[in-house]
Amino acid sequence: MHPVTQPxxxxxxxxxxxxxxxxxxxxxxxxxxxxxxxxxLELIGVAVRxxxxxxxxxxxxxxxxxxxxxxxxxxxxxxxxxMGGEEPARSLLLRAIEHGAGVVTANKALLGTDGPxxxxxxxxxxxxxxxxxxxxxxxxxxxxxxxxxxxxxxxRVMGIVNGTTNFILDKMDRTGAALADVLAEAQQxxxxxxxxxxxxxxxxxxxxxxxxxxxxxxxRVATGDVHCEGIMGVTAEDIKDARKIGMVIKLLAICDRxxxxxxxxxxPTLVPRSHPLASVHDAFNAVFLDTALAGELMFYGRGAxxxxxxxxxxxxxxxxxxxxxxxxxxxxxxxYAELPILPIARTHxxxxxxxxxxxxxxxxxxxANSFGAxxxxxxxxxxxxxxxxxxxxxxxxxxHPAADAALAATVEGLREVDDVHDVRSVLRVEGL
Ligand code: NDP
Ligand code: HSE
Numbered sequence: 001m002h003p004v005t006q007p008x009x010x011x012x013x014x015x016x017x018x019x020x021x022x023x024x025x026x027x028x029x030x031x032x033x034x035x036x037x038x039x040x041l042e043l044i045g046v047a048v049r050x051x052x053x054x055x056x057x058x059x060x061x062x063x064x065x066x067x068x069x070x071x072x073x074x075x076x077x078x079x080x081x082x083m084g085g086e087e088p089a090r091s092l093l094l095r096a097i098e099h100g101a102g103v104v105t106a107n108k109a110l111l112g113t114d115g116p117x118x119x120x121x122x123x124x125x126x127x128x129x130x131x132x133x134x135x136x137x138x139x140x141x142x143x144x145x146x147x148x149x150x151x152x153x154x155x156r157v158m159g160i161v162n163g164t165t166n167f168i169l170d171k172m173d174r175t176g177a178a179l180a181d182v183l184a185e186a187q188q189x190x191x192x193x194x195x196x197x198x199x200x201x202x203x204x205x206x207x208x209x210x211x212x213x214x215x216x217x218x219x220r221v222a223t224g225d226v227h228c229e230g231i232m233g234v235t236a237e238d239i240k241d242a243r244k245i246g247m248v249i250k251l252l253a254i255c256d257r258x259x260x261x262x263x264x265x266x267x268p269t270l271v272p273r274s275h276p277l278a279s280v281h282d283a284f285n286a287v288f289l290d291t292a293l294a295g296e297l298m299f300y301g302r303g304a305x306x307x308x309x310x311x312x313x314x315x316x317x318x319x320x321x322x323x324x325x326x327x328x329x330x331x332x333x334x335x336y337a338e339l340p341i342l343p344i345a346r347t348h349x350x351x352x353x354x355x356x357x358x359x360x361x362x363x364x365x366x367x368a369n370s371f372g373a374x375x376x377x378x379x380x381x382x383x384x385x386x387x388x389x390x391x392x393x394x395x396x397x398x399x400h401p402a403a404d405a406a407l408a409a410t411v412e413g414l415r416e417v418d419d420v421h422d423v424r425s426v427l428r429v430e431g432l
Contacts, residue, residue, distance in 0.1 A: 007042035008321050011076035011101075013069055013092055014083035015046045018106060018133070020058035021306035022080060022313050027059040033314070037321040045072040047083075047092075074099045078320055080313060081105040090114060097121045097129070102320035102329070104313055106133035109198075112207030112223035115214065119333035128323055128330045130316035135208040136161050136285040138308030139301040140315070145215040145289075146331045152291045154216040157255040158430065159287030160280050161208040163304040164192045164199035165231050165251040167283040169268075172239045173248055179234060191283050191304075201230035202251065205266040209253035213264040216289070217257050218337040221264055226253075227344035229267040238425050241354055241396060242270050245382065248278045252430065256347065261340035263347045267428055270352050275431040345405035350379065350429040352398050355414065356421040359386040359393035363419040367395065370413045374406040379432070392421050398429060 026043050034040040046060050047069035069092050073079050079096035083089050089110050096103050111134055122129035132142045160166050171182045186192040198204045206228040213221035231251050242249050252269040271277050280286040285303030290296055302308035323329050357363050371378055377400040384394035414420050
Protein backbone atom coordinates (compact mmCIF):
# COMPACT_ATOMS: atom_id res chain seq x y z
CA MET A 1 0.00 0.00 0.00
CA HIS A 2 1.11 3.56 -0.76
CA PRO A 3 2.11 5.79 2.16
CA VAL A 4 -0.77 8.29 2.40
CA THR A 5 0.26 11.73 1.18
CA GLN A 6 -1.29 15.19 1.37
CA PRO A 7 -4.93 15.40 0.24
CA UNK A 8 -5.53 15.95 -3.45
CA UNK A 9 -7.90 18.84 -4.13
CA UNK A 10 -10.90 17.89 -6.27
CA UNK A 11 -13.22 20.40 -7.95
CA UNK A 12 -16.59 19.25 -9.22
CA UNK A 13 -18.27 21.18 -12.03
CA UNK A 14 -21.98 20.35 -11.90
CA UNK A 15 -24.08 18.71 -9.23
CA UNK A 16 -27.00 17.32 -11.18
CA UNK A 17 -27.88 13.68 -11.81
CA UNK A 18 -24.30 12.42 -12.12
CA UNK A 19 -22.46 15.13 -10.17
CA UNK A 20 -24.49 14.58 -7.01
CA UNK A 21 -23.85 10.81 -7.14
CA UNK A 22 -20.11 11.43 -7.57
CA UNK A 23 -20.09 13.91 -4.67
CA UNK A 24 -22.01 11.49 -2.47
CA UNK A 25 -19.58 8.68 -3.17
CA UNK A 26 -16.56 10.92 -2.52
CA UNK A 27 -17.93 11.42 0.98
CA UNK A 28 -19.39 7.98 1.70
CA UNK A 29 -16.41 6.06 0.35
CA UNK A 30 -13.68 8.53 1.30
CA UNK A 31 -11.55 6.09 3.28
CA UNK A 32 -11.46 3.40 0.63
CA UNK A 33 -10.83 5.90 -2.13
CA UNK A 34 -7.93 7.39 -0.13
CA UNK A 35 -6.45 3.93 0.36
CA UNK A 36 -6.75 3.12 -3.34
CA UNK A 37 -5.27 6.43 -4.43
CA UNK A 38 -2.66 6.80 -1.70
CA UNK A 39 -4.04 10.19 -0.63
CA UNK A 40 -7.39 11.55 0.49
CA LEU A 41 -9.54 13.15 -2.21
CA GLU A 42 -10.67 16.45 -0.75
CA LEU A 43 -13.69 18.07 -2.41
CA ILE A 44 -12.83 21.79 -2.37
CA GLY A 45 -15.83 23.11 -4.26
CA VAL A 46 -18.80 22.32 -6.47
CA ALA A 47 -19.72 24.71 -9.27
CA VAL A 48 -23.41 25.00 -10.12
CA ARG A 49 -25.72 27.56 -11.70
CA UNK A 50 -27.79 28.04 -8.56
CA UNK A 51 -25.65 27.82 -5.42
CA UNK A 52 -28.59 28.49 -3.10
CA UNK A 53 -30.50 25.36 -4.13
CA UNK A 54 -30.45 22.69 -1.39
CA UNK A 55 -28.90 19.44 -2.64
CA UNK A 56 -29.09 17.07 0.32
CA UNK A 57 -28.72 13.96 -1.89
CA UNK A 58 -25.17 15.04 -2.77
CA UNK A 59 -23.96 15.11 0.85
CA UNK A 60 -22.05 18.31 0.04
CA UNK A 61 -21.98 20.99 2.73
CA UNK A 62 -23.68 24.21 1.50
CA UNK A 63 -20.48 26.29 1.87
CA UNK A 64 -18.81 24.29 -0.92
CA UNK A 65 -21.30 25.33 -3.63
CA UNK A 66 -20.20 28.17 -5.83
CA UNK A 67 -21.15 29.87 -9.07
CA UNK A 68 -17.52 30.91 -9.59
CA UNK A 69 -16.31 27.91 -11.57
CA UNK A 70 -13.55 30.00 -13.19
CA UNK A 71 -11.69 30.47 -9.95
CA UNK A 72 -12.54 27.01 -8.57
CA UNK A 73 -10.74 25.18 -11.38
CA UNK A 74 -7.52 27.11 -10.76
CA UNK A 75 -7.31 25.80 -7.18
CA UNK A 76 -7.73 22.09 -7.88
CA UNK A 77 -5.37 19.19 -8.56
CA UNK A 78 -8.19 17.30 -10.27
CA UNK A 79 -11.28 18.67 -11.99
CA UNK A 80 -14.39 16.62 -12.75
CA UNK A 81 -16.67 18.22 -15.35
CA UNK A 82 -20.29 17.07 -15.14
CA MET A 83 -22.09 20.16 -16.39
CA GLY A 84 -22.64 19.00 -19.94
CA GLY A 85 -22.90 21.16 -23.07
CA GLU A 86 -20.07 22.78 -24.98
CA GLU A 87 -19.64 26.06 -23.14
CA PRO A 88 -18.61 26.91 -20.48
CA ALA A 89 -17.45 23.27 -20.10
CA ARG A 90 -14.78 23.61 -22.80
CA SER A 91 -13.30 26.86 -21.40
CA LEU A 92 -13.35 25.53 -17.85
CA LEU A 93 -11.62 22.28 -18.79
CA LEU A 94 -8.97 24.17 -20.78
CA ARG A 95 -8.44 26.54 -17.85
CA ALA A 96 -8.11 23.60 -15.45
CA ILE A 97 -5.59 21.91 -17.73
CA GLU A 98 -3.64 25.16 -18.13
CA HIS A 99 -3.36 25.27 -14.34
CA GLY A 100 -2.00 21.73 -14.31
CA ALA A 101 -5.06 19.82 -13.15
CA GLY A 102 -5.87 16.33 -14.40
CA VAL A 103 -9.39 16.40 -15.82
CA VAL A 104 -12.25 13.92 -16.00
CA THR A 105 -15.39 14.51 -18.03
CA ALA A 106 -18.52 12.64 -19.13
CA ASN A 107 -19.27 15.23 -21.79
CA LYS A 108 -19.73 13.37 -25.08
CA ALA A 109 -21.22 16.43 -26.78
CA LEU A 110 -18.01 18.37 -26.20
CA LEU A 111 -15.64 15.49 -26.94
CA GLY A 112 -17.48 14.67 -30.16
CA THR A 113 -17.09 18.18 -31.51
CA ASP A 114 -13.85 19.36 -29.98
CA GLY A 115 -11.96 16.44 -28.45
CA PRO A 116 -8.68 17.25 -30.24
CA UNK A 117 -8.48 20.72 -28.62
CA UNK A 118 -8.75 19.16 -25.18
CA UNK A 119 -6.27 16.39 -26.04
CA UNK A 120 -3.75 18.93 -27.33
CA UNK A 121 -4.00 21.04 -24.19
CA UNK A 122 -3.68 18.00 -21.89
CA UNK A 123 -0.75 16.73 -23.92
CA UNK A 124 1.08 20.04 -23.75
CA UNK A 125 0.57 20.29 -19.99
CA UNK A 126 1.27 16.58 -19.35
CA UNK A 127 -1.97 15.91 -17.46
CA UNK A 128 -4.74 13.33 -17.68
CA UNK A 129 -7.80 13.76 -19.84
CA UNK A 130 -10.20 10.87 -19.20
CA UNK A 131 -13.78 10.39 -20.26
CA UNK A 132 -14.88 6.78 -19.64
CA UNK A 133 -18.41 7.86 -18.68
CA UNK A 134 -18.98 9.71 -21.95
CA UNK A 135 -19.87 6.50 -23.83
CA UNK A 136 -22.02 3.68 -22.45
CA UNK A 137 -22.11 5.03 -18.89
CA UNK A 138 -20.90 2.43 -16.42
CA UNK A 139 -19.49 0.02 -18.98
CA UNK A 140 -15.68 -0.06 -19.03
CA UNK A 141 -15.28 0.38 -22.77
CA UNK A 142 -13.05 3.34 -23.56
CA UNK A 143 -10.18 2.21 -21.33
CA UNK A 144 -10.18 -1.24 -22.97
CA UNK A 145 -10.11 0.50 -26.35
CA UNK A 146 -7.39 2.98 -25.38
CA UNK A 147 -5.25 0.60 -23.34
CA UNK A 148 -6.06 -3.12 -23.31
CA UNK A 149 -6.52 -3.26 -27.09
CA UNK A 150 -3.71 -0.84 -27.95
CA UNK A 151 -1.77 -3.71 -29.53
CA UNK A 152 -4.68 -5.07 -31.54
CA UNK A 153 -6.49 -3.76 -34.62
CA UNK A 154 -10.16 -3.00 -34.20
CA UNK A 155 -12.16 -3.71 -37.34
CA ARG A 156 -15.66 -2.95 -36.14
CA VAL A 157 -17.50 -1.38 -33.22
CA MET A 158 -21.23 -2.02 -33.21
CA GLY A 159 -23.64 -1.46 -30.40
CA ILE A 160 -26.47 0.10 -28.51
CA VAL A 161 -25.11 3.23 -26.88
CA ASN A 162 -28.30 5.11 -26.06
CA GLY A 163 -30.44 3.78 -23.26
CA THR A 164 -33.49 5.96 -23.86
CA THR A 165 -34.02 4.80 -27.44
CA ASN A 166 -33.37 1.19 -26.51
CA PHE A 167 -36.04 1.46 -23.83
CA ILE A 168 -38.48 2.89 -26.38
CA LEU A 169 -37.79 0.35 -29.15
CA ASP A 170 -37.76 -2.55 -26.70
CA LYS A 171 -41.11 -1.49 -25.26
CA MET A 172 -42.58 -1.08 -28.75
CA ASP A 173 -41.35 -4.57 -29.59
CA ARG A 174 -42.78 -6.11 -26.44
CA THR A 175 -46.15 -4.36 -26.47
CA GLY A 176 -46.82 -3.30 -30.05
CA ALA A 177 -47.37 0.27 -28.83
CA ALA A 178 -46.74 3.35 -30.96
CA LEU A 179 -43.54 5.34 -30.50
CA ALA A 180 -45.30 8.48 -29.24
CA ASP A 181 -46.98 6.54 -26.41
CA VAL A 182 -43.79 4.81 -25.32
CA LEU A 183 -41.83 8.06 -25.48
CA ALA A 184 -44.33 9.66 -23.11
CA GLU A 185 -43.84 6.73 -20.71
CA ALA A 186 -40.04 6.99 -20.99
CA GLN A 187 -40.34 10.65 -19.99
CA GLN A 188 -42.59 9.81 -17.04
CA UNK A 189 -40.07 7.21 -15.85
CA UNK A 190 -37.21 9.70 -16.18
CA UNK A 191 -35.35 7.81 -18.92
CA UNK A 192 -36.02 10.40 -21.57
CA UNK A 193 -35.52 14.04 -20.73
CA UNK A 194 -38.25 16.69 -21.01
CA UNK A 195 -36.61 17.56 -24.34
CA UNK A 196 -35.72 14.11 -25.72
CA UNK A 197 -34.41 15.44 -29.05
CA UNK A 198 -30.78 14.38 -28.57
CA UNK A 199 -31.83 10.82 -27.79
CA UNK A 200 -34.61 10.18 -30.30
CA UNK A 201 -32.94 12.02 -33.18
CA UNK A 202 -29.79 9.96 -32.58
CA UNK A 203 -27.51 12.93 -31.75
CA UNK A 204 -26.43 11.45 -28.41
CA UNK A 205 -25.45 8.17 -30.09
CA UNK A 206 -23.84 10.13 -32.94
CA UNK A 207 -21.41 11.88 -30.55
CA UNK A 208 -20.67 8.55 -28.86
CA UNK A 209 -20.01 6.88 -32.22
CA UNK A 210 -17.53 9.66 -33.04
CA UNK A 211 -15.66 9.01 -29.79
CA UNK A 212 -15.67 5.25 -30.35
CA UNK A 213 -14.52 5.46 -33.97
CA UNK A 214 -11.71 7.88 -33.07
CA UNK A 215 -10.37 5.57 -30.39
CA UNK A 216 -10.91 2.35 -32.31
CA UNK A 217 -9.33 3.47 -35.58
CA UNK A 218 -6.65 5.92 -34.34
CA UNK A 219 -8.22 8.54 -36.57
CA ARG A 220 -10.02 11.77 -35.76
CA VAL A 221 -13.73 11.27 -36.30
CA ALA A 222 -15.96 14.18 -35.28
CA THR A 223 -19.67 14.05 -34.55
CA GLY A 224 -20.40 15.67 -37.93
CA ASP A 225 -18.58 12.81 -39.70
CA VAL A 226 -21.07 10.28 -38.36
CA HIS A 227 -24.14 9.60 -40.51
CA CYS A 228 -27.14 9.92 -38.21
CA GLU A 229 -30.77 8.85 -38.41
CA GLY A 230 -32.94 8.78 -35.29
CA ILE A 231 -35.89 6.60 -34.36
CA MET A 232 -38.81 9.00 -34.91
CA GLY A 233 -39.68 7.34 -38.23
CA VAL A 234 -39.92 3.84 -36.73
CA THR A 235 -43.55 2.73 -36.70
CA ALA A 236 -45.42 -0.02 -34.88
CA GLU A 237 -45.86 -1.57 -38.33
CA ASP A 238 -42.05 -1.71 -38.81
CA ILE A 239 -41.68 -3.43 -35.46
CA LYS A 240 -44.41 -5.91 -36.36
CA ASP A 241 -42.80 -6.65 -39.72
CA ALA A 242 -39.41 -7.16 -38.10
CA ARG A 243 -40.99 -9.61 -35.69
CA LYS A 244 -42.56 -11.54 -38.57
CA ILE A 245 -39.17 -12.14 -40.15
CA GLY A 246 -37.47 -13.02 -36.84
CA MET A 247 -35.84 -9.65 -36.29
CA VAL A 248 -35.91 -6.73 -33.89
CA ILE A 249 -35.21 -3.03 -34.46
CA LYS A 250 -32.41 -1.38 -32.47
CA LEU A 251 -30.77 2.02 -32.77
CA LEU A 252 -27.18 0.99 -33.48
CA ALA A 253 -23.93 2.89 -33.67
CA ILE A 254 -21.75 1.12 -36.23
CA CYS A 255 -18.12 2.02 -36.90
CA ASP A 256 -16.21 0.08 -39.54
CA ARG A 257 -12.67 -0.04 -40.72
CA UNK A 258 -12.46 -1.05 -44.37
CA UNK A 259 -9.56 -1.21 -46.83
CA UNK A 260 -10.63 2.25 -48.09
CA UNK A 261 -11.00 4.03 -44.78
CA UNK A 262 -13.37 4.21 -41.83
CA UNK A 263 -17.09 4.84 -41.55
CA UNK A 264 -19.36 5.64 -38.65
CA UNK A 265 -23.13 5.68 -38.66
CA UNK A 266 -26.12 5.67 -36.35
CA UNK A 267 -29.51 4.48 -37.55
CA PRO A 268 -32.40 2.19 -36.65
CA THR A 269 -31.29 -1.28 -37.66
CA LEU A 270 -32.92 -4.67 -38.01
CA VAL A 271 -30.98 -7.41 -36.24
CA PRO A 272 -31.89 -11.10 -36.07
CA ARG A 273 -33.48 -12.15 -32.79
CA SER A 274 -30.69 -14.70 -32.43
CA HIS A 275 -28.09 -11.90 -32.34
CA PRO A 276 -26.89 -11.01 -28.80
CA LEU A 277 -27.81 -7.33 -29.35
CA ALA A 278 -31.44 -8.40 -29.78
CA SER A 279 -31.48 -9.49 -26.12
CA VAL A 280 -30.45 -6.09 -24.80
CA HIS A 281 -33.59 -4.85 -23.11
CA ASP A 282 -34.83 -1.74 -21.31
CA ALA A 283 -32.31 1.08 -21.04
CA PHE A 284 -29.24 -1.18 -21.13
CA ASN A 285 -26.31 -0.65 -23.50
CA ALA A 286 -24.14 -3.25 -25.21
CA VAL A 287 -21.22 -2.87 -27.57
CA PHE A 288 -19.52 -5.45 -29.79
CA LEU A 289 -15.94 -5.10 -30.89
CA ASP A 290 -14.44 -7.14 -33.66
CA THR A 291 -10.67 -7.11 -33.62
CA ALA A 292 -7.90 -8.73 -35.63
CA LEU A 293 -6.37 -10.65 -32.72
CA ALA A 294 -8.91 -10.89 -29.93
CA GLY A 295 -11.79 -11.62 -32.29
CA GLU A 296 -15.22 -10.71 -30.93
CA LEU A 297 -15.67 -8.99 -27.59
CA MET A 298 -18.91 -7.86 -26.03
CA PHE A 299 -19.45 -5.22 -23.35
CA TYR A 300 -22.81 -4.97 -21.60
CA GLY A 301 -24.27 -2.94 -18.76
CA ARG A 302 -25.99 0.24 -17.68
CA GLY A 303 -25.34 3.10 -20.04
CA ALA A 304 -26.86 5.87 -17.97
CA UNK A 305 -28.13 6.85 -14.54
CA UNK A 306 -26.60 8.55 -11.55
CA UNK A 307 -24.73 5.76 -9.80
CA UNK A 308 -23.69 3.71 -12.85
CA UNK A 309 -22.27 6.82 -14.51
CA UNK A 310 -20.61 7.87 -11.25
CA UNK A 311 -18.83 4.51 -11.21
CA UNK A 312 -17.07 5.33 -14.49
CA UNK A 313 -16.31 8.91 -13.43
CA UNK A 314 -14.79 7.75 -10.14
CA UNK A 315 -12.68 5.12 -11.89
CA UNK A 316 -11.19 7.89 -14.02
CA UNK A 317 -10.75 10.11 -10.98
CA UNK A 318 -8.87 7.45 -9.01
CA UNK A 319 -6.62 6.80 -12.00
CA UNK A 320 -5.87 10.51 -12.49
CA UNK A 321 -5.25 10.89 -8.75
CA UNK A 322 -2.77 8.01 -8.79
CA UNK A 323 -0.93 9.73 -11.60
CA UNK A 324 -0.73 12.93 -9.53
CA UNK A 325 1.08 10.94 -6.86
CA UNK A 326 3.13 8.49 -8.88
CA UNK A 327 3.76 10.70 -11.92
CA UNK A 328 2.87 9.91 -15.51
CA UNK A 329 -0.48 10.22 -17.14
CA UNK A 330 -3.06 8.25 -19.06
CA UNK A 331 -2.94 7.64 -22.81
CA UNK A 332 -2.62 10.55 -25.21
CA UNK A 333 -4.70 11.10 -28.31
CA UNK A 334 -3.84 8.41 -30.84
CA UNK A 335 -4.82 9.76 -34.26
CA TYR A 336 -1.71 8.78 -36.19
CA ALA A 337 -3.54 6.57 -38.73
CA GLU A 338 -5.41 9.51 -40.27
CA LEU A 339 -7.62 7.15 -42.27
CA PRO A 340 -10.07 8.64 -44.75
CA ILE A 341 -13.61 8.94 -43.45
CA LEU A 342 -16.04 7.39 -45.88
CA PRO A 343 -19.49 8.84 -46.58
CA ILE A 344 -22.54 6.68 -45.88
CA ALA A 345 -22.88 6.09 -49.63
CA ARG A 346 -19.75 3.94 -49.51
CA THR A 347 -20.68 1.76 -46.56
CA HIS A 348 -22.01 -1.73 -47.22
CA UNK A 349 -25.26 -2.87 -45.64
CA UNK A 350 -28.27 -5.02 -46.26
CA UNK A 351 -31.67 -3.38 -46.54
CA UNK A 352 -35.17 -4.35 -45.49
CA UNK A 353 -37.78 -2.76 -47.76
CA UNK A 354 -41.53 -2.91 -47.50
CA UNK A 355 -43.48 -2.02 -50.62
CA UNK A 356 -47.11 -1.86 -51.55
CA UNK A 357 -47.43 -3.19 -55.07
CA UNK A 358 -50.14 -4.09 -57.54
CA UNK A 359 -50.82 -7.79 -57.19
CA UNK A 360 -50.58 -8.56 -60.89
CA UNK A 361 -48.51 -10.83 -63.14
CA UNK A 362 -44.98 -9.59 -63.86
CA UNK A 363 -44.80 -7.19 -60.93
CA UNK A 364 -42.35 -9.27 -58.91
CA UNK A 365 -40.04 -9.51 -61.91
CA UNK A 366 -40.14 -5.76 -62.50
CA UNK A 367 -39.40 -5.06 -58.83
CA ALA A 368 -36.56 -7.58 -58.87
CA ASN A 369 -35.21 -5.88 -62.01
CA SER A 370 -34.89 -2.57 -60.16
CA PHE A 371 -32.52 -4.28 -57.73
CA GLY A 372 -30.68 -6.13 -60.44
CA ALA A 373 -30.12 -2.90 -62.37
CA UNK A 374 -28.07 -1.58 -59.42
CA UNK A 375 -26.21 -4.90 -59.04
CA UNK A 376 -28.04 -5.75 -55.82
CA UNK A 377 -28.96 -9.29 -54.96
CA UNK A 378 -32.16 -10.09 -53.06
CA UNK A 379 -31.70 -12.34 -50.06
CA UNK A 380 -35.38 -13.01 -49.35
CA UNK A 381 -38.80 -11.86 -50.49
CA UNK A 382 -42.15 -12.30 -48.80
CA UNK A 383 -45.53 -11.32 -50.19
CA UNK A 384 -48.55 -10.53 -48.05
CA UNK A 385 -52.18 -11.32 -48.89
CA UNK A 386 -53.83 -9.32 -51.70
CA UNK A 387 -56.23 -6.71 -50.36
CA UNK A 388 -59.56 -6.97 -52.15
CA UNK A 389 -60.35 -3.28 -51.58
CA UNK A 390 -57.48 -1.90 -53.67
CA UNK A 391 -55.86 -4.94 -55.30
CA UNK A 392 -52.56 -4.15 -53.61
CA UNK A 393 -50.28 -6.54 -51.77
CA UNK A 394 -47.38 -5.93 -49.40
CA UNK A 395 -43.94 -7.07 -50.46
CA UNK A 396 -41.11 -7.38 -47.96
CA UNK A 397 -37.57 -7.78 -49.23
CA UNK A 398 -34.22 -8.22 -47.57
CA UNK A 399 -31.16 -7.64 -49.76
CA HIS A 400 -27.66 -8.99 -49.60
CA PRO A 401 -25.09 -6.39 -48.52
CA ALA A 402 -24.40 -3.74 -51.13
CA ALA A 403 -23.08 -0.19 -51.26
CA ASP A 404 -25.49 2.15 -49.52
CA ALA A 405 -25.51 4.44 -52.58
CA ALA A 406 -26.73 1.59 -54.80
CA LEU A 407 -29.43 0.68 -52.31
CA ALA A 408 -30.55 4.30 -52.01
CA ALA A 409 -30.68 4.58 -55.82
CA THR A 410 -32.73 1.38 -55.98
CA VAL A 411 -35.26 2.74 -53.52
CA GLU A 412 -35.50 5.97 -55.52
CA GLY A 413 -35.98 3.89 -58.67
CA LEU A 414 -38.72 1.80 -57.04
CA ARG A 415 -40.69 4.95 -56.27
CA GLU A 416 -40.88 5.55 -60.02
CA VAL A 417 -42.08 2.04 -60.92
CA ASP A 418 -45.78 2.14 -61.90
CA ASP A 419 -46.57 -1.15 -60.15
CA VAL A 420 -45.18 0.17 -56.87
CA HIS A 421 -47.90 2.04 -55.08
CA ASP A 422 -45.79 3.01 -52.07
CA VAL A 423 -42.39 2.38 -50.48
CA ARG A 424 -43.59 2.08 -46.90
CA SER A 425 -40.40 1.35 -45.07
CA VAL A 426 -36.65 1.23 -45.64
CA LEU A 427 -34.39 -0.01 -42.87
CA ARG A 428 -30.82 -1.24 -42.80
CA VAL A 429 -30.07 -4.76 -41.58
CA GLU A 430 -27.00 -6.01 -39.68
CA GLY A 431 -25.90 -9.24 -38.08
CA LEU A 432 -27.30 -11.63 -40.68
P1 NDP B 1 -27.64 17.60 -15.15
O1 NDP B 1 -28.36 18.52 -16.06
O2 NDP B 1 -28.43 16.75 -14.23
O3 NDP B 1 -26.63 18.44 -14.26
C1 NDP B 1 -25.86 19.48 -14.76
C2 NDP B 1 -25.22 20.23 -13.60
O4 NDP B 1 -24.32 21.18 -14.14
C3 NDP B 1 -26.20 20.99 -12.72
O5 NDP B 1 -25.83 20.89 -11.37
C4 NDP B 1 -26.08 22.43 -13.20
O6 NDP B 1 -26.28 23.38 -12.18
C5 NDP B 1 -24.62 22.47 -13.61
N1 NDP B 1 -24.39 23.44 -14.66
C6 NDP B 1 -24.86 23.41 -15.92
N2 NDP B 1 -24.46 24.49 -16.60
C7 NDP B 1 -23.71 25.22 -15.74
C8 NDP B 1 -23.02 26.44 -15.84
N3 NDP B 1 -23.02 27.16 -16.95
N4 NDP B 1 -22.33 26.88 -14.74
C9 NDP B 1 -22.33 26.17 -13.60
N5 NDP B 1 -22.98 24.99 -13.45
C10 NDP B 1 -23.65 24.53 -14.51
O7 NDP B 1 -26.69 16.72 -16.08
P2 NDP B 1 -26.24 15.20 -15.87
O8 NDP B 1 -25.71 15.01 -14.51
O9 NDP B 1 -27.33 14.29 -16.34
O10 NDP B 1 -25.08 15.07 -16.96
C11 NDP B 1 -23.79 15.62 -16.72
C12 NDP B 1 -22.86 15.16 -17.84
O11 NDP B 1 -22.75 13.75 -17.81
C13 NDP B 1 -23.33 15.52 -19.25
O12 NDP B 1 -22.21 15.81 -20.06
C14 NDP B 1 -24.00 14.25 -19.72
O13 NDP B 1 -24.01 14.12 -21.12
C15 NDP B 1 -23.09 13.21 -19.09
N6 NDP B 1 -23.71 11.90 -18.89
C16 NDP B 1 -24.89 11.81 -18.23
C17 NDP B 1 -25.46 10.57 -17.99
C18 NDP B 1 -26.74 10.44 -17.24
O14 NDP B 1 -27.20 9.30 -17.07
N7 NDP B 1 -27.36 11.52 -16.78
C19 NDP B 1 -24.81 9.34 -18.48
C20 NDP B 1 -23.54 9.56 -19.12
C21 NDP B 1 -23.01 10.80 -19.33
P3 NDP B 1 -27.74 23.62 -11.51
O15 NDP B 1 -28.02 22.34 -10.77
O16 NDP B 1 -27.57 24.78 -10.60
O17 NDP B 1 -28.67 23.86 -12.65
N1 HSE C 1 -29.43 10.10 -22.69
C1 HSE C 1 -28.41 9.11 -22.65
C2 HSE C 1 -29.03 7.72 -22.85
C3 HSE C 1 -27.70 9.20 -21.32
O1 HSE C 1 -30.27 7.61 -22.87
O2 HSE C 1 -28.31 6.77 -23.04
C4 HSE C 1 -26.41 8.45 -21.28
O3 HSE C 1 -25.43 9.01 -22.08
